Amino acid sequence: MGRLKLSYKRVPADTTKYGEGYTLNSLSREHFQRFNESVPGLGDISRRGQYTQALVAFLDPEGFTDFSNQVDSHLVVPEFMKTYLSWIFSSISETFKEGETEDTVRIWGSLPFFAKFLGDGLLFIWDTEYSGGASGIQNIVLNLLDVTESYKSELLPTLKKSVSKPPSRVRCGIARGQIMTVGDGNDFVGSCLNIASRLQKLSMLSFAISRRGIDLTRGKRAPKEFVIKKVELRGIGKEELVYVRKSELEALPAKERKLFKEP
Secondary structure: OOOOOOOOEEEEOOHHHHOOOOEEEEOOHHHHOOOOOOOOOOOOOOOOOOEEEEEEEEEEEOOHHHHHOOOOHHHOHHHHHHHHHHHHHHHHHHHHEEEEOOOOEEEOOOOOOEEEEOOOOEEEEEEHHHOOHHHHHHHHHHHHHHHHHHHHHHHHHHHOOOOOOOOOOEEEEEEEEEEEEEOOOOEEEOHHHHHHHHHHOOOOOOEEEEOOOOOOOOOOOHHHHEEEEEEEEOOOEEEEEEEEEHHHHHHOOHHHHOOOEOO
């Protein structure tokens, strides 16, 4: 999906146009025509989309770009990715586990039905039909918070012993809404995807949730950890309501705190 391997040959350029000594790449006509709308692997993009009520989360290791640009990065990036991906999928699944027998595993709500690697971060999508209502959605949010926190406390100390300058934390943005399949159903579009992507890199925070369709006032834990603020999200709106962590908001520089207004 998305990869195109073409066979190039160097051929002399038109001397009347470029002068002597110039060469160009040459492709067979068949290879040249391979570059078309099928490259992303979406399938039949004229197919009518199917809708799903979803909760989406973007998780991004902060500082991954600098990490992958270090000297001889080819020696450290694969090792980091193998460890990190194995850890994050295991961590997410374990937070939902309620119990198990020899043949079955009981879970709270549901696991993500879709995951996609985006070059540095990961996109996870839940179908909220199977998430257990409002309390189940809150559970997803709190579980993801626990996962991002455990990166710093559990995985990062181990990574520091095997690779140089590993990402210092995992940032997470969460939103809820309707998504639509594209093509054969292997990818999705929807405003909640854009919102979660923006929230994942909101100011200097590591965790932010769109208030739309997500109520964190239930239970004992969430109200103590989160407050609602009004912020501007580029390309989304100037008065978006978001949940942010109290501790992170209070730790922001004064200039950054001014971006978060009272509803």
